[in-house]
Amino acid sequence: MKKERPSAYEYRKRGTIMRILLAEDEFIERKAMRKFIEENFPAIEVVGEAENGRKAIELAAATSPDVIFMDIRMPGINGLEAIEKINAGNPVIKFILVSAYDSFDYAKEAMRFGIKDYILKPGKKEEIVKAILRVQKEIEAEKIRQLERIQTLELRQERLITELMHAPLQDSTIITLKALFPEIQSACFFVVKRAGKSAVEEGLEKEATYRFIARQVEDVVVVCLVASEVLHRTDVLQLAIRLQRKIGDSVYIGIGSPAILLEELPKSYVEAYEASVQLAADGKRRVGFLPAEKIQQIDDDVISRMEAIVEKGQQEEAIQMFQKYQRKLSPDNKEELYMRLKNGLVIRNIVPPSIAFSSMQTNQDWHTFLHLCCSKMKEFYQSKSIIEQAKKFIHAHFQEAITLENVAASVNLSANYFSNMFKQAFGMNFIEYLTMIRMQKAKGLIEENTYSLKEISFMVGYKDPNYFSRVFKKHYRESPKQFQQTILKK
Structure with missing residues (x-):
């Protein structure tokens, strides 16, 4: 079954209609061309007819057609003159020349205005169809490119406004x-x-x-x-x-x-x-x-964001943000920021920079203060990360004959530096912490009542059961055997 072509109305709804203006001084030829187009091209609308060049210029301005079929020889203003004036006002309009004269000079002159085709009268139907289809294809391609440019620009603008x-x-x-x-x-x-x-x-x-x-x-x-x-x-x-x-x-x-x-x-x-x-x-x-009081809350938000950035140790971001907002921050805002940053260090047991607020008079003073605060925060989190790694290493190897040097090497630090960091983090030295872990494990194994005390001694890292017993008693105020007997009586 042959598929019916969409009507002109349907094409118009889709926005795919092409608009044509006919400029021809011979009435019969003009009407014949209009009838031929309307019967064979439902996606084309003839928006007007002009019997001379002056009328063509007026109708082109009024209707903005996509294409004009332009006869070269017309009374008054001829086709080429009309094309020049129309092109000056609307350079996107395309032209198909129609003439009874096969003149290369006319075609050469018309090329300046992007003439798309040149049809000799009487035009054969095949030539007219080919000319229309060529222009139609070009217009559709241009519309697709224009739509893509618009969509690209819209996406670019949407991304921009989101960033702003x-x-x-x-x-x-x-x-x-x-x-x-x-x-x-x-x-x-x-x-x-x-x-x-x-x-x-x-x-x-x-x-x-x-x-x-x-x-x-x-x-x-x-x-x-x-x-x-x-x-x-x-x-x-x-x-x-x-x-x-x-x-x-x-x-x-x-x-x-x-x-x-x-x-x-x-x-x-x-x-x-x-x-x-x-x-x-x-x-x-x-x-x-x-209201002004609400804008002050926004200033408070800036201070909170600055505080959050410094807490993460992000030095460059903190300085950049201060540069952007320092003109908006009042002296009171800056003093509040100063105190909040110092307090953020103190509550983490970090010694704050020894810079008084009264001495911070320039942007460079603030940059130095922010740099020091961020550096201290970064060291704090790095040490926490290192301590966590060391803690995992100790818990994985406590039953072995591990030393402070072994643990320090596992986190790529010197023994002296690691020892100081460890004591600051746990409030006890390495041996005290290792002993505590071993004793906790030993106590748990004794409560299980599965292994002998000698086996438990070896399992928690002590090769000498007598030494293990002395350490256990010092830690829990009773020997492993006494602790075991207490458990068994329950």
């Missing part, structure tokens, strides 16, 4: 932002609750004079406004009010502070998000900034 939402900003993010918006002087965030991305974008296209990128994140639309001038709070507030009125009364728009330093954009996003949440919770206003 999170501090600290990476250098690569700022480079990408400046590459997409080379004119950028300042920027800020909107967070729009209870609205779709398309509605927000449509509203901004009509109301904003700034460029923007937007992304739907669950139930909110996150917008980053990018301006070629310094944004002021009144500017973005007025824009948000117009946008809210455009979208409707159901939406809430939180606004972040304009950022001249691009590194402050994540803070603008946090402010905008918090403002949108508060607006929706209060239900009194639809648009607004975060």
